[in-house]
Amino acid sequence: MKKYVLILLLFNFCLTYAQNEETTLTLTFEDSGLKSVLDRIEQKTDYQFFYVAAWLKDIKISGSYQDIEFEELLVIIFNETLLNFYVTNDNRIILTKNNSIYDELPEGFFRKTDDTTTIVVPKEEIKAPIFFNETTTYEVIPIETIRIGKEDKNAAHRRFTLTGNIVNETNGGPASNIVLTIKGKNIGTVTEEDGSFTLELPAGVNIIETSSLGYQKTRKRVIIYSDASLEFGLKEAVEELREVLIQANVDRNVKDEYTGVTRINVDEIKNIPLLLGERDIFKVAATLPGISTAGEGASGYNVRGGRTDQNLILLDDGVIYNPAHFFGIFSAINPYTSNEVTIYKGHVPAKFGGRLSSVFDIKTKDATIEKFSGEASIGLVTSNIVLEAPVTRGTSGILIGARSTYSDWILQNLDEEELRKSEASFYDVVLKYNHKLNENDEIKATGYYSKDAFSITSDSLYGYSNRMVALKWGHTFNDRTNADFILTGSQYKFNIDFDGQSNRNFELGYVIDEYELKLNIQSVLNKSHTLNYGLSSKLYSVEPGKIRPKGENSIVTPVTIAKEQGLESAAYVSDIYNVNEALTVEAGVRFSVYAALGEASQNIYEDGLPKSDGTLLETQEFGKNDVIVTYGAPEVRLSARYLIRSDFSVKGSFNTNYQYIHILSSNTTVSPIDTWKLSDLNIRPQHSKQYSLGLFKNFDDNNYELSLEGYFKKVSDILDYKVGAQLLLNEILEQEILQGQGKAYGVELLLKKTNGRWNGWVGYTYSRSYVKLDSEFSEEQVNGGDYFPSNYDKPHDFSIVGNFKLTKRYSFSANLVYQTGRPVTVPVGNFVIHNSEFVLFSDRNEYRIPDYYRLDISFNIEGNHKIKKLAHSFWNISIYNVLGRNNPYSVFFLTEEGEVKAYQSSIFSIPIPTISYNLKF
Numbered sequence: 001m002k003k004y005v006l007i008l009l010l011f012n013f014c015l016t017y018a019q020n021e022e023t024t025l026t027l028t029f030e031d032s033g034l035k036s037v038l039d040r041i042e043q044k045t046d047y048q049f050f051y052v053a054a055w056l057k058d059i060k061i062s063g064s065y066q067d068i069e070f071e072e073l074l075v076i077i078f079n080e081t082l083l084n085f086y087v088t089n090d091n092r093i094i095l096t097k098n099n100s101i102y103d104e105l106p107e108g109f110f111r112k113t114d115d116t117t118t119i120v121v122p123k124e125e126i127k128a129p130i131f132f133n134e135t136t137t138y139e140v141i142p143i144e145t146i147r148i149g150k151e152d153k154n155a156a157h158r159r160f161t162l163t164g165n166i167v168n169e170t171n172g173g174p175a176s177n178i179v180l181t182i183k184g185k186n187i188g189t190v191t192e193e194d195g196s197f198t199l200e201l202p203a204g205v206n207i208i209e210t211s212s213l214g215y216q217k218t219r220k221r222v223i224i225y226s227d228a229s230l231e232f233g234l235k236e237a238v239e240e241l242r243e244v245l246i247q248a249n250v251d252r253n254v255k256d257e258y259t260g261v262t263r264i265n266v267d268e269i270k271n272i273p274l275l276l277g278e279r280d281i282f283k284v285a286a287t288l289p290g291i292s293t294a295g296e297g298a299s300g301y302n303v304r305g306g307r308t309d310q311n312l313i314l315l316d317d318g319v320i321y322n323p324a325h326f327f328g329i330f331s332a333i334n335p336y337t338s339n340e341v342t343i344y345k346g347h348v349p350a351k352f353g354g355r356l357s358s359v360f361d362i363k364t365k366d367a368t369i370e371k372f373s374g375e376a377s378i379g380l381v382t383s384n385i386v387l388e389a390p391v392t393r394g395t396s397g398i399l400i401g402a403r404s405t406y407s408d409w410i411l412q413n414l415d416e417e418e419l420r421k422s423e424a425s426f427y428d429v430v431l432k433y434n435h436k437l438n439e440n441d442e443i444k445a446t447g448y449y450s451k452d453a454f455s456i457t458s459d460s461l462y463g464y465s466n467r468m469v470a471l472k473w474g475h476t477f478n479d480r481t482n483a484d485f486i487l488t489g490s491q492y493k494f495n496i497d498f499d500g501q502s503n504r505n506f507e508l509g510y511v512i513d514e515y516e517l518k519l520n521i522q523s524v525l526n527k528s529h530t531l532n533y534g535l536s537s538k539l540y541s542v543e544p545g546k547i548r549p550k551g552e553n554s555i556v557t558p559v560t561i562a563k564e565q566g567l568e569s570a571a572y573v574s575d576i577y578n579v580n581e582a583l584t585v586e587a588g589v590r591f592s593v594y595a596a597l598g599e600a601s602q603n604i605y606e607d608g609l610p611k612s613d614g615t616l617l618e619t620q621e622f623g624k625n626d627v628i629v630t631y632g633a634p635e636v637r638l639s640a641r642y643l644i645r646s647d648f649s650v651k652g653s654f655n656t657n658y659q660y661i662h663i664l665s666s667n668t669t670v671s672p673i674d675t676w677k678l679s680d681l682n683i684r685p686q687h688s689k690q691y692s693l694g695l696f697k698n699f700d701d702n703n704y705e706l707s708l709e710g711y712f713k714k715v716s717d718i719l720d721y722k723v724g725a726q727l728l729l730n731e732i733l734e735q736e737i738l739q740g741q742g743k744a745y746g747v748e749l750l751l752k753k754t755n756g757r758w759n760g761w762v763g764y765t766y767s768r769s770y771v772k773l774d775s776e777f778s779e780e781q782v783n784g785g786d787y788f789p790s791n792y793d794k795p796h797d798f799s800i801v802g803n804f805k806l807t808k809r810y811s812f813s814a815n816l817v818y819q820t821g822r823p824v825t826v827p828v829g830n831f832v833i834h835n836s837e838f839v840l841f842s843d844r845n846e847y848r849i850p851d852y853y854r855l856d857i858s859f860n861i862e863g864n865h866k867i868k869k870l871a872h873s874f875w876n877i878s879i880y881n882v883l884g885r886n887n888p889y890s891v892f893f894l895t896e897e898g899e900v901k902a903y904q905s906s907i908f909s910i911p912i913p914t915i916s917y918n919l920k921f
Contacts, residue, residue, distance in 0.1 A: 024067045034059040037077065045070065047087075051095035055083060082150045098223045099204070100151040143207075143219040149226030151203070161227045162199045166191055166210070169233035175215065178234065183207035183219075210234060251698055253705050257576065257584045257641040259653040259692040260304075260346015260709060262288050266338045278382055279335040281362070282323065287799040287815060289709075289748035289763040290345050291358075294792055294822055295852060295889045295907070299328035302792040303345045304711055305744025305769030306357030307718070309663030309676075310686075313360045316432075316446040318470040319514060321492035321676070323360075325426040325452055329907070330405075332450045332466060336375050336386040337401035337430045339365040346692040346711060347639035347653035350572040350588035351520055351534060356657045356688040356715060364446055366434045367397030379916035381405055396435035403428050423461065426452040440476040445469075459501070464494035480525075486518040492676075498550070505550040508729075511543040512676050532588070533573040540566040540661065540678055545729050559729055565597040565625075566678040568660055574637060582643040593632035594660040594679060598622030602681045603732065610777050611682065611735050631685050633658060647698040651709075652691075659686040662719050664727045675728065682734035687716045705752040715742035720773055720782070738780055740773035742790070760802035769793040782844050789823045789845045796820045809862045814855065821849040824891050826902070849904065852887045856880050871921035880912040 025044060029037055034056040038049045047070070059081055065073060074085055074093070086094045086101040094101060148162070166175040174195030181188040182201065191197045199208075201224050208220045215234040222230070252263075262285065269284045282301060285291050290304050299322065300308030313320045315333065323332045344352065344359040352359045368388040376385040386401040404427040428450035436442045448468040455461045473485045493511040498504070516538040523531045544561035574588025602620050609615040622628050639653035662683065665674040679685045694709030717739045721727065725736035746767030753759045769792060774785030782788065798818040805811045823845030830839050858878035881887075888904035 024069055025073060026066050026068075027073070028064040029061045031060050031062050034061055034077070034081075037061045041073075045091075047091045047093055049093045049095065051083075052097075055095065055097055082147050084150055098147045098150050098225060143221055145221040145223065146230065148222060148224040148228040148230075151225045158203050159200055160203060160224050162201050162222065162224060162230055163228075164197055164230035164232070165195045166197065167195055167231070167233045168215075169235050175212070175234050178210050178212045178215065181209050181211070183209055251647065251702055253707065254647055254649045254696045254698055255641070255643070257586050257651070258344070258347045258349075258639050259651045259694050260290070260344065260711070262291070262343040262345065264341040264343070266335055266341060269335065278330050278379065279377075280331040281333055281335050281338060281341055282331050282360075285341070285343060285360075287763060287801050287817065288761075289750050289765040289797070290711075290746070290767070291343070292765075292792070292794055292797050292819065293328070295887065299324040301358075302769075303343075303358035304690075304713060304746065305742075305767055305790070305793070306713075306715075307663070307790075307792070309661075310355050310357035310659060310688075311360060312352065312355035312358070313362070315362050315448055315468060316364055316444070316470045317472065317486050317518065318446070318448070318468040318488035319490040319516075320448070320466055320468060321490065321512065322464060322466060325405075325428070325450070326424060326454060330382070330426070332426075332428055333362060334384065334386070334401045334403050334428060334430055336377070336384055336403075337364050337399065337432070339363045346655070346690070346694075346709070347586075348637065348655055348657065349532070349586075350574040350590045350635075350637045351532060353536075353570050353572075353590050353592055353635065353657065354538070354568060354659060354661070356659045356686055364430060364432050365399060366444070367399035367432055369394055369397040369434075369436075373921060375918070375920045377916055377918045380914050391433070391435075396433070399430070399432040401430040424454040426450065426454075428466075442474045444472045444474070459499055461497040461499070462494070463497070464492070467491040481521065481523045483519065483521040486520070487516070488518075489513070489515045503553045503555050505554045506547050506556040507550050508545065508547045509543075510545045510675050513541040515539050528578045530576040531573065532576070533571075535569075535571050537567065537569040540564070540568070542566075542676060542678055544675055544677070547729060561729060561731055562600060564600065564678045564680070566594060566660065567597060568592065568594045583640070585640045586638070588637040590635040590637060591632070592635060592658055592660075593630065594658075594685060595630045596628040596678060596680045598626035598628055599624040600628060600680070602628060603734065605682070605734075610775070610780050613735075629679075629681050631658070631660065631679060633687075647702070649696050650694070651696065652693045654692075655688075655690045657688050657690075659688075662686065664719075664733070677733060683719075683737065684717045684739060686718055689714045703753060703755045705750070705754065707750045708747070710745075710747045712745045713743065715744075718742040718771060720771060722779075738773050738775075738782070740771060740782075742769070742771050743787070744769040757805045758802070760800070763797075763799045765797040766795060767793075767797070768795060788843065791823060791845065793823055793845070794820045809864070811860045811862075812857070813860065814857045816853070816855050818853040819851065821851045821888075823848050826891070849888045849891050854880075854885055854887060855882050857882050871919045873917065873919035876916045876918065878914050878916075880914070881908050882911050884910050 025041070027040065027044075035053070038051075038056075042048055061077060063076070065076075068076075071087070078085060078095075082097050084096050084098075084100045086096065086103075088094065149160075166178050167173065168175050174191075174193065176191055176193045176195060178191040178195075178197075179188065180191070180197055180199065182199070184207070185202070187199065187201065187206075189197050189199055201222070203225055204223065206222045206224065208222055210218045212234075214237060216237045218232075218234060220232070264281060264284055266281065269279055269281065286293050286301065292302050293300070294302070301311055302308060303311055313323050320332070324330070325332050340363050342361045344361070345357070348359055352361075365388075367390075369390045370393065372387075372389045374385065374387040377383065382403060382405045384401070384403040386399065388397060388399045390397045405425055429448070431447040432445065434442065434444045446469070448466065451463070451465040453461065453463045468488070468490045470486065470488045472487075474482065475485070476482045491511065491513045493509065495507065495509040498506050498508075516536060518534065518536040520532070520534040523533075525531060542564040544564065546558070546560040547556065548558045549556040570590055570592040572588060572590040574586055577585045577587065579585060600622050602622065603611075604617045604620060605611045606615040606617060634656075635658060636654060636656045638655070639651065641649050641651045643649045660679045662677050662679070663674050664677050677683060690711060690713040692709060692711045694707060697706045698704065699706065718741065720738045720740060722736055722738060727733065727736065730736060744767065746765055748767075749764045750761060751763075752761035769790040770787040771782075771790045772785070772787045773780070773782040775781050796819065799815065801813075801815040803811060803813045824847055825844050826842050826847045827839045828842045832838070856879065858876055860874055860876050862874040863872060886906050886909040889907050891902055891904050
């Protein structure tokens with residue numbers, strides 16, 4: 001038995017030795033198919049090949065080999081193909097396409113430390129096997145497998161460059177802006193204008209997916225083991241889609257950390273009924289809670305019980321002092337050139353300063369850098385046109401907008417002779433240039449000019465103008481920090497040209513200039529903290545007025561009020577702190593400093609006594625640029641938002657503000673002849689504190705917005721005037737001015753529907769605004785030193801704005817406005833002294849004019865919605881004050897036949913129909 005076992009072991013050893021001994025072959029091939037070559041090798045050896053027959057198709061082999069080793073022959077045969085081979089211990093040869101077969105993990109796949117802790121080595125450092133699953137996709141998208149190169153176990157590179165081009169299969173043109181992503185890996189790119197692309201891919205299997213609007217989605221499985229180029233085509237995707245509405249920031253009202261912020265979509269205001277065919281950003285703003293006007297034809301806006309001069313109107317960061325044409329009937333800001341409007345009436349970010357009540361931050365559109373375009377409107381009274389064109393395609397562009405009225409022509413064709421002598425004209429121009437210097441730098445320059453001239457049945461020609469220039473350089477330091485360097489210059493002036501039948505003809509003028517340099521920086525420190533900080537400095541130059549005789553026979557005495565100068569500077573910093581997903585806080589401080597500068601004369605009065613000629617001690621003289629007096633204090637800016645739910649938040653804020661420039665007007669509203677006065681030794685800056693708290697809720701997938709917000713505001717050193725004060729061309733204004741306290745509080749409710757055939761909003765504000773002028777001296781007291789309603793106190797303000805889309809081309813709009821009548825002072829009796837009759841007036845603002853309400857309607861007719869047409873157009877037909885309500889603008893009193901009679905003046909007491917034609921190309 002032992003003998004047979006020994007013989008069997010010896011036989012197995014000899015057999016194994018024979019199989020492991022190197023096999024040599026002598027073969028000759030002449031353009032032979034690879035399959036036939038493998039068949040001949042199988043006939044001459046004990047080896048058997050396993051493969052997919054399709055892999056061998058069209059591969060030809062030629063060569064003559066004498067006593068060549070078997071594995072060396074295989075290397076030569078498969079060298080120019082995508083095939084690799086693996087030899088098993090039982091003489092089987094398995095062919096693979098592209099990739100290799102591994103029978104053990106590479107050395108170093110697991111690296112061990114002395115303490116036996118296993119460390120996984122990065123994939124790029126080892127030549128690990130590569131596997132892929134043929135069923136990795138679940139979408140029914142055809143997938144093509146493309147094999148590039150074949151795996152070499154000894155290769156040093158594990159990443160390869162794939163370049164190529166994608167074309168449109170329909171027309172053969174390049175397919176640009178196609179997004180290519182590698183499924184399951186953080187790799188991707190976008191094709192250039194010529195359809196080219198470059199990808200850095202890891203060795204092995206990569207699923208390339210294309211996506212783009214207008215093309216069918218495709219996938220390609222690329223098995224890559226060398227650098228290569230790939231070209232393929234995409235089919236256009238033609239699909240009829242239902243209407244899709246894309247909205248950005250639909251939940252901003254809930255998630256913003258700011259209270260009291262109003263944003264106006266300029267494109268949507270075309271649906272709101274228009275006065276004389278004019279879109280008006282400010283009149284739309286006045287339909288929202290917390291913003292009101294004194295009435296029709298009133299310039300200026302009262303925000304949360306504030307005066308009209310407490311609003312900062314910015315156009316591309318430059319100040320506009322009078323944003324109204326023709327006593328406020330028209331806006332001086334062109335809506336066709338405006339891009340976005342943000343109104344801060346509660347929390348004001350630390351980068352803004354200089355006013356107490358609000359900031360109207362208006363941004364103009366960037367000019368197109370791709371193709372020429374434009375927009376125009378033709379109305380019964382005004383026309384408007386905006387043109388945009390690239391200067392250097394893809395880099396820079398220019399925009400110009402112009403608007404003018406032809407009301408002069410209308411007045412000259414009226415029947416009434418006095419009106420034919422009238423004049424009423426205005427125009428405004430906006431010019432903007434934007435240039436992208438490189439990926440990190442961009443410059444924008446904006447110029448603005450507006451001019452008004454009017455004389456309605458009068459011998460006085462009034463004129464006023466605004467001029468503004470703004471230059472902005474935006475620089476990106478890195479992906480976390482960017483900065484804006486801004487230089488602006490603004491000018492406002494008015495003039496009166498009086499040419500009567502007497503010898504008192506004159507010319508009167510007033511000018512204010514300001515120049516400002518600002519640096520705003522934003523730095524994202526991390527996910528929790530975003531810093532905003534910067535510096536600003538503003539130089540005021542005011543020419544309070546001058547009058548000079550007109551003509552040789554005029555007896556008017558020339559007067560020139562001394563020029564005023566002031567420098568207002570500030571530094572600010574704020575941090576938006578995301579405490580957690582629910583709570584976000586913005587905390588900031590702005591430190592402002594103001595210096596009144598010479599050359600000037602300042603009157604010094606006795607302390608604690610009313611300012612008058614009797615209490616004047618001396619007059620001090622200050623040289624050019626001498627500092628007369630300085631004021632300064634920190635301004636706190638704090639706001640917080642807490643998300644109760646993703647669609648429900650509560651917000652609160654506390655703000656303090658200082659204002660160093662004041663408007664001088666004896667009117668209730670802004671008028672063209674109002675002048676501005678800088679703070680000095682005798683006029684202190686105004687100071688305010690405001691507290692806000694609000695609830696914000698969205699419903700029905702953000703289709704409805706609901707907000708309820710309350711506020712309380714205290715103001716110190718608010719300006720008011722003595723009865724009968726002379727403000728124009730007065731060298732001792734401080735003797736006519738009173739400075740007292742103010743307070744305002746209110747609740748604002750807004751319900752807004754943003755989408756659907758029906759959309760619009762309902763706004764209601766309950767607010768009170770009071771002034772207190774108290775002193776131990778009776779001549780400086782008003783209403784006994786008690787709080788009394790301000791001129792712009794309107795407790796109830798209610799607005800409804802609704803739009804209904806009848807069809808895709810026809811829509812109907814309406815808005816209803818109701819406001820409490822504003823306060824007035826009226827005569828309540830009369831008395832006689834020395835045979836002279838005098839009128840006895842009530843306490844200041846003790847009575848009110850009748851309440852104001854108005855209904856407007858409009859109908860919009862759009863042209864067809866064909867994509868390829870010369871221009872898209874629509875008609876707007878509006879009726880302003882459709883009910884013909886005779887709303888009083890003001891009340892005045894005249895003595896006739898010994899009786900005091902009250903009269904009211906109205907601006908629009910009848911329905912005002914209008915039609916305008918608008919086109920966009």
